[in-house]
Amino acid sequence: MKVAIIGAGWAGLAAALALKLAGVQTTVFEAAPITGGRARRVDDKTMGAIDNGQHLLIGAYTETLALIQRLHPETPADTLLLRLPMQLESADGSFSLRASALPSPMHALGAILGAKGLGLKDKWHAIRMIASLRIKKWQASPLQTVSQLFSQYSQTQSLCQHLWQPLCLATLNTPVELASAQLFLNVLRDSLDAPTRHSDLIVPRVDLTTLWPEAAAQQLTLRHRHIVKEILVENDCVRIDGEMFEACIVATPPYAVLRMLQCDGHTQQMQALRAALEAFTYRPIATLTLQLEQPWRLPVPILMLDEAPDTGHYGQWLFARKQANQFTVVVSNAEDFLKHDRSAFVDGIVQQIQQQVALHPQAPSDMPKVMAHRLVVEKRATFSAEPGLIRPTNKTAWSRLALAGDWTDTGYPAVLEGAVRSGQQAARQIIDASRAWPETSSGQAASAAGNLQD
Numbered sequence: 353m354k355v356a357i358i359g360a361g362w363a364g365l366a367a368a369l370a371l372k373l374a375g376v377q378t379t380v381f382e383a384a385p386i387t388g389g390r391a392r393r394v395d396d397k398t399m400g401a402i403d404n405g406q407h408l409l410i411g412a413y414t415e416t417l418a419l420i421q422r423l424h425p426e427t428p429a430d431t432l433l434l435r436l437p438m439q440l441e442s443a444d445g446s447f448s449l450r451a452s453a454l455p456s457p458m459h460a461l462g463a464i465l466g467a468k469g470l471g472l473k474d475k476w477h478a479i480r481m482i483a484s485l486r487i488k489k490w491q492a493s494p495l496q497t498v499s500q501l502f503s504q505y506s507q508t509q510s511l512c513q514h515l516w517q518p519l520c521l522a523t524l525n526t527p528v529e530l531a532s533a534q535l536f537l538n539v540l541r542d543s544l545d546a547p548t549r550h551s552d553l554i555v556p557r558v559d560l561t562t563l564w565p566e567a568a569a570q571q572l573t574l575r576h577r578h579i580v581k582e583i584l585v586e587n588d589c590v591r592i593d594g595e596m597f598e599a600c601i602v603a604t605p606p607y608a609v610l611r612m613l614q615c616d617g618h619t620q621q622m623q624a625l626r627a628a629l630e631a632f633t634y635r636p637i638a639t640l641t642l643q644l645e646q647p648w649r650l651p652v653p654i655l656m657l658d659e660a661p662d663t664g665h666y667g668q669w670l671f672a673r674k675q676a677n678q679f680t681v682v683v684s685n686a687e688d689f690l691k692h693d694r695s696a697f698v699d700g701i702v703q704q705i706q707q708q709v710a711l712h713p714q715a716p717s718d719m720p721k722v723m724a725h726r727l728v729v730e731k732r733a734t735f736s737a738e739p740g741l742i743r744p745t746n747k748t749a750w751s752r753l754a755l756a757g758d759w760t761d762t763g764y765p766a767v768l769e770g771a772v773r774s775g776q777q778a779a780r781q782i783i784d785a786s787r788a789w790p791e792t793s794s795g796q797a798a799s800a801a802g803n804l805q806d
């Protein structure tokens with residue numbers, strides 16, 4: 353069986369690897385010169401290999417972590433990833449929370465009870481919400497927003513400001529007033545109400561393309577710089593810019609699927625798919641990478657910044673990179689960065705770091721001079737994770753066509769683990785569907801399906 357995969361992001365590569373493992377021949381088409389999609393390396397003249405955006409993984413990303421390990425069997429995990437027990441700490445030290453050593457879910461409750469910067473009332477309301485949600489199996493009403501959820505459970509202003517709002521923005525890239533409560537709860541469920549290690553925070557120690565996409569690409573047939581213009585799905589084949597394949601997995605964002613896809617038959621289903629793809633809206637993320645004159649040691653590798661856009665303090669999270677003089681600052685839902693001159697943002701954020709870190713009880717020496725910086729603003733970093741959004745499944749009305757990507761119906765917001773799982777699921781979908789195809793391909797496909805199940 354010959355399968356085309358469009359897009360060499362984390363979803364497309366995961367799909368291609370799963371098919372390859374099952375003995376299926378794949379060709380991956382990628383518009384860009386580099387693999388990784390929205391989680392990729394950027395080569396900077398001064399700073400070397402940095403990323404288009406700082407990415408944080410959590411222990412619940414089981415499929416992604418397994419993939420990384422499988423592709424680097426000889427490399428110790430801590431060379432690739434820095435793994436920390438769940439801990440949140442503000443840059444000025446006024447707020448902090450750390451997973452306790454108790455088994456799950458007591459580790460999360462212990463973290464809240466022992467949190468610095470929250471009062472007794474805050475802690476009581478947070479614990480009551482978690483306990484109630486656990487009993488309700490982490491279910492919210494389908495159209496509920498995160499802010500409505502917080503009101504329903506009487507979350508205090510301090511809790512929302514220090515804990516819930518930053519977590520919602522970091523995981524859903526959507527403000528609490530608009531964000532889907534259910535997607536937020538799915539993330540909380542899989543990190544807090546799961547084995548303790550699932551709430552670990554995991555920071556890549558190598559660039560995102562080196563982390564695994566590059567190693568995956570070495571095992572695959574990949575056509576870089578090929579912008580697919582047309583995917584024509586026919587009854588017995590799929591044509592990618594005229595070239596014939598037996599099936600195709602489209603692993604690009606929804607707006608790109610809309611541009612490429614032409615399908616024979618199932619007119620109603622096509623209209624429904626188009627409508628679903630058109631309903632997605634997107635939100636930007638800005639990442640500022642800074643290189644300082646000298647190493648600078650933060651109290652902990654990840655610090656929460658207190659955001660105050662009115663004073664130019666846009667930063668939300670500060671990460672120490674592996675190189676002791678490099679740091680990244682993340683700004684989710686960075687709409688303002690699309691409207692104004694970007695250089696002004698850099699000065700404001702540098703001042704914000706200087707001022708806030710200086711207040712920390714374990715403050716390092718003054719921040720060394722910034723020698724280089726790079727600001728990357730990804731305009732369509734993620735889809736806006738709002739309630740009521742209908743997300744297509746991997747399966748389509750055309751058995752030879754499957755969809756993959758963080759935007760498909762993964763149960764997660766737009767995150768790496770959703771992308772990887774969707775790719776693997778799309779590969780299974782094609783293999784299962786191929787059992788019903790005519791003799792020429794079905795024999796191979798059936799044995800491929802057997803391999804994948806092994």
Ligand SMILES: Cc1cc2nc3c(=O)[nH]c(=O)nc-3n(C[C@H](O)[C@H](O)[C@H](O)COP(=O)(O)OP(=O)(O)OC[C@H]3O[C@@H](n4cnc5c(N)ncnc54)[C@H](O)[C@@H]3O)c2cc1C
Nearest residue numbers: 359361362363383389390405407408580733757758767768
């Ligand atoms: C700045 C930023 C920060 C983020 N932070 C986090 C984080 O901390 N944690 C987390 O879990 N997630 C994070 N995410 C989300 C995460 O990056 C995505 O969920 C994930 O990368 C999506 O992968 P994908 O394969 O679904 O899509 P993509 O990565 O978008 O891959 C699609 C690929 O298709 C290619 N393509 C498009 N059109 C065509 C065409 N016509 N022909 C050929 N190829 C085409 C594109 O070039 C791209 O390589 C962040 C995203 C950004 C942008």
